[in-house]
Amino acid sequence: MRLTPACVVISKWGQKLDNLWAWIDGFADGGGEHAALFVELRKIIGWLPALIEASWITLALTVTSVVTALVFSVFLALGKIARVQSQRTKSIGQLVTRGITTAIRWISSGYVFFFRGTPLLMQLFFIYFTLPLINPVFNIKSRFAAAWIAFSLNIAAYLAEIIRAAIQSIPKGQLEAARAVGLSYMQSMRLIVLPQAYKRMIPPVCNEFIMVLKDSSLVSIIALTDLTYKTTMLASNKASSLVYLPAMAIYLVMTAFFTVIFNRAEKKLGGYE
Amino acid sequence: MSMIRCEKCNKYFGSLHVLQDVDLTVEQGEVVCVIGPSGAGKSTLLRSLNQLEPLYSGKILIDDELLLHCEKGVIVESASRRDRKRLLLEMGMVFQSFNLFPHKTALDNVMLAQQIVRGTNTETAREIAMNLLVKVGLEEKADSYPLRLSGGQQQRVAIARALAMQPRMMLFDEPTSALDPELVGDVLRVMKDLAHGGMTMLVVTHEMGFAREVASRVIFMADGCIAEDNTPAELFDHPQNPRTQQFLTSIL
Ligand SMILES: Nc1ncnc2c1ncn2[C@@H]1O[C@H](COP(=O)(O)OP(=O)(O)O)[C@@H](O)[C@H]1O
Ligand SMILES: [Mg+2]
Numbered sequence: 001m002r003l004t005p006a007c008v009v010i011s012k013w014g015q016k017l018d019n020l021w022a023w024i025d026g027f028a029d030g031g032g033e034h035a036a037l038f039v040e041l042r043k044i045i046g047w048l049p050a051l052i053e054a055s056w057i058t059l060a061l062t063v064t065s066v067v068t069a070l071v072f073s074v075f076l077a078l079g080k081i082a083r084v085q086s087q088r089t090k091s092i093g094q095l096v097t098r099g100i101t102t103a104i105r106w107i108s109s110g111y112v113f114f115f116r117g118t119p120l121l122m123q124l125f126f127i128y129f130t131l132p133l134i135n136p137v138f139n140i141k142s143r144f145a146a147a148w149i150a151f152s153l154n155i156a157a158y159l160a161e162i163i164r165a166a167i168q169s170i171p172k173g174q175l176e177a178a179r180a181v182g183l184s185y186m187q188s189m190r191l192i193v194l195p196q197a198y199k200r201m202i203p204p205v206c207n208e209f210i211m212v213l214k215d216s217s218l219v220s221i222i223a224l225t226d227l228t229y230k231t232t233m234l235a236s237n238k239a240s241s242l243v244y245l246p247a248m249a250i251y252l253v254m255t256a257f258f259t260v261i262f263n264r265a266e267k268k269l270g271g272y273e
Numbered sequence: 274m275s276m277i278r279c280e281k282c283n284k285y286f287g288s289l290h291v292l293q294d295v296d297l298t299v300e301q302g303e304v305v306c307v308i309g310p311s312g313a314g315k316s317t318l319l320r321s322l323n324q325l326e327p328l329y330s331g332k333i334l335i336d337d338e339l340l341l342h343c344e345k346g347v348i349v350e351s352a353s354r355r356d357r358k359r360l361l362l363e364m365g366m367v368f369q370s371f372n373l374f375p376h377k378t379a380l381d382n383v384m385l386a387q388q389i390v391r392g393t394n395t396e397t398a399r400e401i402a403m404n405l406l407v408k409v410g411l412e413e414k415a416d417s418y419p420l421r422l423s424g425g426q427q428q429r430v431a432i433a434r435a436l437a438m439q440p441r442m443m444l445f446d447e448p449t450s451a452l453d454p455e456l457v458g459d460v461l462r463v464m465k466d467l468a469h470g471g472m473t474m475l476v477v478t479h480e481m482g483f484a485r486e487v488a489s490r491v492i493f494m495a496d497g498c499i500a501e502d503n504t505p506a507e508l509f510d511h512p513q514n515p516r517t518q519q520f521l522t523s524i525l
Contacts, residue, residue, distance in 0.1 A: 086324075087324070087327035087328070087341075087346075087347075088327070088346060088347045088348065089347060089351065090347060090348070090349060171370075171372075173368060173370055173372035174374065176325050176372065177372035177373070177374070178374075178386075179325065181365075181385075181386035181390065181435065181438055182358065182361070182362050182386055182389075182390035182391075182438060183386060183389060183390060187389055191385065191389065192374055195376050196374075196375065196376055272376050272418040272419075272420065273375070273418075273420055
């Protein structure tokens with residue numbers, strides 16, 4: 001009984017869609033003044049299912065890469081700003097700690113320098129084509145996995161800088177107050193500084209996310225069937241460049257969707273202000 | 274028994290000699306007010322005491338136990354890691370700019386460290402926190418976020434937050450300097466209550482009325498040195514050091 005209304009709604013919509021098709025067909029085949037336009041429109045709608053299917057790859061690659069990179073980049077950011085908090089002593093233990101801390105700082109900085117300073121395209125090539133040549137162990141069969149690894153590594157470098165800037169924008173007094181009530185450095189970071197920094201990260205992370213969504217089109221170079229790859233295939237096969245229009249529209253829809261999500265998250269996290 | 278003792282403490286910021294052979298003792302139950310011109314090193318003294326700033330040289334003893342002994346910027350002798358943590362927790366600190374955690378409610382601000390540092394369970398921590406909020410007159414603001422409170426209310430929450438760790442002495446760094454004049458009274462009242470309750474206090478302040486009324490001793494600091502150390506009546510009415518005289522005339 002409960003399902004009936006839903007079915008009715010769907011069949012109603014189905015009917016309306018059929019009507020729409022009939023309407024477009026009428027114009028396209030009617031040979032009227034604008035018939036050519038409707039022929040194109042019919043083609044565009046015809047491409048949509050294939051484009052939408054390919055956009056799932058784009059979406060999946062973007063989301064998994066950004067999420068992986070987010071986790072990794074928090075550590076990179078903390079690594080970049082790592083300092084031994086306590087005052088210098090004569091103990092060997094502290095000397096070792098200082099050495100390790102300096103090493104962590106250098107490695108983190110070096111990582112960010114490398115992955116921000118070289119083209120993502122080359123990093124992708126390197127991981128997919130060159131690494132297997134160096135050692136077969138690195139032969140990543142799945143194009144998606146290769147793209148995911150390259151993107152995650154690259155995005156992490158950018159996100160690390162965003163996170164570092166957000167952490168450093170939190171007033172020093174917050175860390176001092178946390179330390180004054182006895183919290184350790186890591187506890188202060190986790191409970192006091194990072195939660196406040198998250199809100200400030202959201203606009204730049206959103207920006208980065210949208211860049212990645214579009215940069216993911218680079219994967220067409222390793223023949224991963226994302227939205228861009230599918231679009232270029234269709235464009236060459238059917239000799240109609242108009243396929244770029246629905247493809248760009250899908251990019252816009254995805255961008256708009258995530259912009260809204262990020263805006264909501266920012267409002268929610270900033271509830272205390 | 275002395276709660277706080279600094280011996281020959283020195284501190285530099287670059288080439289600036291901010292603390293110059295500072296000797297200071299605060300006995301249990303004493304309220305010591307520190308006055309002096311801006312840049313004298315008052316904040317630095319407090320911040321060095323609880324290790325927010327590294328010391329260059331000198332000794333700090335808390336509750337007659339050695340916290341640390343520095344020479345040339347290096348700790349040459351100190352309490353064990355655990356003892357150091359315990360001794361540092363005996364000092365509560367209140368900052369000029371409150372530094373409440375803005376993403377936590379007033380109650381959570383007071384509960385947080387108890388739970389994390391002392392491992393107190395939620396119910397006990399909440400009870401302690403509520404009692405302290407009652408004590409500073411803010412029980413009805415328990416669920417408010419700091420940015421929705423006035424400066425005076427924020428500072429009182431900050432005092433409650435420091436007291437929640439059950440310190441045996443409190444350091445105040447110009448607790449009322451960032452407040453609108455009409456809000457200063459509420460904060461000073463809470464501090465007076467604390468002093469009358471027997472809390473050992475080291476207070477950097479420009480509130481001469483408070484110093485005169487509550488302090489057992491007043492210290493005048495200038496250019497990184499303790500220039501004069503006396504009872505409030507003596508120091509305010511018969512300042513010995515010309516710098517003190519000059520300072521007192523300038524603020525009146
Ligand atoms: N982090 C710092 N770096 C460099 N100089 C500082 C720093 N903090 C304070 N100073 C300087 O040290 C001196 C003493 O500062 P402070 O202890 O804040 O003085 P007060 O609290 O008595 O006004 C001032 O000249 C100040 O400019
Ligand atoms: Mg100061």
